[in-house]
Amino acid sequence: MISTHPMPLDEVLMIIALCAYVVGALALLAYFFSREEWLKHLGIPLAIAGCVAQFAQLVARFEITHIWPLLNLYGSLSLFAAMSVAIFIVFAFRYKMWFAGGFVLAIAALFLAYGVTWNEGTMPAVPSLQSYWAKIHVPLVVSSYAAFLVAFVLSCLYLAKYYYERSLGPQTAGLRTAAATAPGQVDLGSMQSTMVLTAPLVSKDTPNIAAAAASGNAMALWLNGLPSLAQIDVLIYRVVAVGLPLLTLGIITGAMWAHEAWGAYWQFDPKETAALLSWIVYAIYMHLHTRNSWRGARSAWVSVFGFLSIMFCYFGVNIWISGMHSYKM
Amino acid sequence: MQMVRSLYDDFLRTFSNVLFAVCLFIVWGLFTLVGVVVEQGKDASAYFGAYDAPIARLILRLNADNIYHTPYYVGIIGLILLSLAVCTFKRVIPARLPPLRPVKIDKIPLNASVTVRGDEASVRRRIEQFFGSRGWQVRKREFGGTEWTFADKHNWARRGVLVAHVGFVIIAAGTTLYWARGFDGETAIVAGQTSDIPKANATIRLDKFSYKVQPILTKSGMVYQPIDYVSHVTVAGRDGIPKRKTVRVNHPIDIGGTLFYQSSYGFAMRFGVTHDGVRVPALSDRVYMTGDSLQIPGTQRTVEFAQFVPTVDRQTGQPSADPRINDPAVALDVSDAGQALGAALVPMHTWIDLGGGWRVTPREYLFVSGIQYRNDPGVPLVGIGAFVLLAGLVISFYLLPARLYVRVDANEHANAWTVGLAATTVKGYDMFETQFRELVAEFERSMRPPGPTANLTLAEATS
Numbered sequence: 112m113i114s115t116h117p118m119p120l121d122e123v124l125m126i127i128a129l130c131a132y133v134v135g136a137l138a139l140l141a142y143f144f145s146r147e148e149w150l151k152h153l154g155i156p157l158a159i160a161g162c163v164a165q166f167a168q169l170v171a172r173f174e175i176t177h178i179w180p181l182l183n184l185y186g187s188l189s190l191f192a193a194m195s196v197a198i199f200i201v202f203a204f205r206y207k208m209w210f211a212g213g214f215v216l217a218i219a220a221l222f223l224a225y226g227v228t229w230n231e232g233t234m235p236a237v238p239s240l241q242s243y244w245a246k247i248h249v250p251l252v253v254s255s256y257a258a259f260l261v262a263f264v265l266s267c268l269y270l271a272k273y274y275y276e277r278s279l280g281p282q283t284a285g286l287r288t289a290a291a292t293a294p295g296q297v298d299l300g301s302m303q304s305t306m307v308l309t310a311p312l313v314s315k316d317t318p319n320i321a322a323a324a325a326s327g328n329a330m331a332l333w334l335n336g337l338p339s340l341a342q343i344d345v346l347i348y349r350v351v352a353v354g355l356p357l358l359t360l361g362i363i364t365g366a367m368w369a370h371e372a373w374g375a376y377w378q379f380d381p382k383e384t385a386a387l388l389s390w391i392v393y394a395i396y397m398h399l400h401t402r403n404s405w406r407g408a409r410s411a412w413v414s415v416f417g418f419l420s421i422m423f424c425y426f427g428v429n430i431w432i433s434g435m436h437s438y439k440m
Numbered sequence: 441m442q443m444v445r446s447l448y449d450d451f452l453r454t455f456s457n458v459l460f461a462v463c464l465f466i467v468w469g470l471f472t473l474v475g476v477v478v479e480q481g482k483d484a485s486a487y488f489g490a491y492d493a494p495i496a497r498l499i500l501r502l503n504a505d506n507i508y509h510t511p512y513y514v515g516i517i518g519l520i521l522l523s524l525a526v527c528t529f530k531r532v533i534p535a536r537l538p539p540l541r542p543v544k545i546d547k548i549p550l551n552a553s554v555t556v557r558g559d560e561a562s563v564r565r566r567i568e569q570f571f572g573s574r575g576w577q578v579r580k581r582e583f584g585g586t587e588w589t590f591a592d593k594h595n596w597a598r599r600g601v602l603v604a605h606v607g608f609v610i611i612a613a614g615t616t617l618y619w620a621r622g623f624d625g626e627t628a629i630v631a632g633q634t635s636d637i638p639k640a641n642a643t644i645r646l647d648k649f650s651y652k653v654q655p656i657l658t659k660s661g662m663v664y665q666p667i668d669y670v671s672h673v674t675v676a677g678r679d680g681i682p683k684r685k686t687v688r689v690n691h692p693i694d695i696g697g698t699l700f701y702q703s704s705y706g707f708a709m710r711f712g713v714t715h716d717g718v719r720v721p722a723l724s725d726r727v728y729m730t731g732d733s734l735q736i737p738g739t740q741r742t743v744e745f746a747q748f749v750p751t752v753d754r755q756t757g758q759p760s761a762d763p764r765i766n767d768p769a770v771a772l773d774v775s776d777a778g779q780a781l782g783a784a785l786v787p788m789h790t791w792i793d794l795g796g797g798w799r800v801t802p803r804e805y806l807f808v809s810g811i812q813y814r815n816d817p818g819v820p821l822v823g824i825g826a827f828v829l830l831a832g833l834v835i836s837f838y839l840l841p842a843r844l845y846v847r848v849d850a851n852e853h854a855n856a857w858t859v860g861l862a863a864t865t866v867k868g869y870d871m872f873e874t875q876f877r878e879l880v881a882e883f884e885r886s887m888r889p890p891g892p893t894a895n896l897t898l899a900e901a902t903s
């Protein structure tokens with residue numbers, strides 16, 4: 112006789128989310144390479160469906176277990192993946208950046224799958240985690256990580272385009288060519304007024320790629336479909352501008368919680384200091400970004416390092432270094 | 441004098457440079473990374489155990505085992521504050537609040553020109569109306585006979601960076617206040633006993649301690665998950681009036697501004713000590729904390745209370761991982777003249793024979809509550825600073841102060857004017873490009889006369 116155990120709702124939702132992300136990632140990656148609009152229209156609903164399924168999964172888990180689901184790596188990675196996709200979707204609708212969707216979804220799916228391996232079943236929280244601060248601090252910090260993931264993907268795309276441009280010829284990447292800054296006439300078809308508007312500052316900051324794309328170079332064609340370097344740089348800034356205040360607020364609420372639980376708002380616990388380290392890296396990013404000459408490839412590199420520091424803070428500290436936030440037994 | 445002046449200028453130039461601040465941040469980050477990777481506050485032997493000897497020596501020599509309190513860690517934060525102060529006055533304030541000055545419109549990358557028909561006064565009025573109605577602060581100035589219109593958006597948000605910087609300074613001030621005036625400490629109180637904390641003008645008596653543990657079968661085996669630690673205490677502050685309180689994790693109590701936290705727990709012991717069957721009160725009435733030793737009179741023999749074991753595994757006879765009290769025992773280390781003789785796990789109410797007629801019986805275990813206390817007068821400042829910093833971040837990231845320079849020049853056509861527009865922002869041009877294009881397009885549309893325009897003559901359009 113075969114006994115059947117119905118799968119709990121939260122696990123069903125998790126599988127739905129994972130499948131939606133994997134197929135959505137494939138569709139949006141194919142869109143990145145082919146620019147076929149239908150692929151985008153397939154990927155968008157899948158991304159949304161996966162994200163909704165994930166939030167529903169977290170709610171279902173809470174309903175089933177009555178335990179706040181974010182206090183272990185399984186729950187927190189699940190929120191991390193969901194928030195990465197959610198933040199990405201908002202930005203993608205606002206700034207038309209679906210080109211990055213395949214990468215974001217693929218990474219989110221990887222983290223989600225990794226999180227599943229940490230599912231130890233349900234466990235009540237240890238006394239120090241039984242606090243309303245857990246409901247505030249953890250989502251804030253995880254959301255900041257999620258924003259930095261999106262910034263990381265954009266930074267990688269920026270750097271790919273930048274270095275490919277440089278590899279193709281004279282070092283023009285990121286520079287505005289004379290043609291790009293010369294005013295152009297815009298015919299508004301009106302007798303009453305004419306407008307002369309500076310041609311887009313940013314549209315031609317990779318002339319080598321544009322030329323190579325015109326001659327059919329596949330890599331150049333993919334990269335030419337991306338926004339200009341300057342536009343990607345602005346997008347990275349905008350996403351970091353979501354992540355850094357969230358991380359700051361996350362650190363502040365963590366300090367408030369520590370003040371309540373351990374008697375000191377700052378104890379130089381490895382996790383706290385690792386978060387401070389990431390905060391410092393993104394503060395460097397913001398300061399470099401105030402300088403014309405450092406905006407672009409250099410600040411994109413800092414954003415990449417920033418995300419690596421976030422990964423170290425998230426996994427490195429929790430898994431390898433013992434402390435109050437450790438998952439090490 | 442000349443040299444001092446030039447040194448001073450160099451100092452100002454260096455410390456006000458953002459790239460210098462970035463270098464300081466990098467050094468701060470590296471020190472912090474060392475602090476994350478190297479476990480802090482351990483014994484020297486722990487570092488020799490964890491690292492090769494040369495690295496362990498380096499860690500100890502550089503004080504990397506306690507890096508956050510080294511002069512160089514504190515010094516780098518001091519340098520950041522100094523740089524921040526210099527930069528604020530030398531660069532941020534002047535650059536952030538630029539005076540209204542004419543510019544060369546076509547030299548600014550974000551520029552446009554729109555031809556508008558109408559008499560000069562009405563064109564100027566419409567320009568003013570256009571920007572005013574969209575929330576731009578419009579100001580006019582005349583330079584060399586030419587009237588300039590300046591339109592600012594989010595002008596006040598130019599101070600966002602200042603707010604963020606001030607927030608950091610306030611946090612630093614709050615932390616310093618703790619170092620100067622605050623204190624902290626830890627006390628272990630045995631059930632039924634009172635601990636005096638003179639610094640806090642407080643006494644605290646542990647009436648009762650309890651803890652709750654839940655065994656959970658996980659995929660990787662049985663886990664004993666702690667659920668609650670609670671100390672029922674009677675406290676008295678400066679006024680001496682005793683009050684009953686409960687301290688539990690996440691729920692500290694406040695006695696005269698000092699906060700008391702549940703931080704750990706343990707066990708103390710009372711042993712029954714007999715010599716030839718006769719109870720020895722001096723040794724039997726004492727309370728032994730973990731690590732305390734009992735010296736057998738007239739011998740060189742000592743018994744150390746190594747550990748209280750809440751549950752002994754019945755099958756193996758060894759300590760089990762279960763922290764609940766089921767079959768308790770006590771681990772004792774016996775030595776003679778400093779020479780270890782052996783260790784024994786002695787169940788409660790059974791005895792260990794030490795020779796010469798001496799017997800030691802674990803008689804009673806007592807809970808010990810570890811209470812941490814801290815008085816930090818800097819907390820309100822740090823809290824305020826943190827939120828000021830956050831507000832500064834939000835203002836400077838989300839509100840982009842932009843300035844439009846508008847100049848109206850006569851056109852080669854009669855009754856037509858060339859309106860030159862240029863925009864600058866505090867974050868360069870790319871950040872504002874899309875908005876500028878949209879704004880100019882809207883401006884152009886709104887400068888068109890109303891109605892079906894395609895074939896209107898100028899006179900008709902403006903009359």
Ligand code: HEM
Pocket residue numbers: 394397398400401455456457458460461520521523524527531532535536601604605608829832833836837866867
């Ligand atoms: C940890 C402390 C600091 C924090 C939290 C902080 C925060 C900020 C923020 C949020 C911005 C705005 C960035 C943007 O708009 O994109 C900024 C800009 C700036 N910061 Fe800092 N900063 C700190 C330390 C410093 C230091 C030490 C200096 C000294 C040189 C400095 C100099 C500047 C300058 C010059 C700007 C640009 C101002 C402008 O664009 O006019 N900051 N800072």
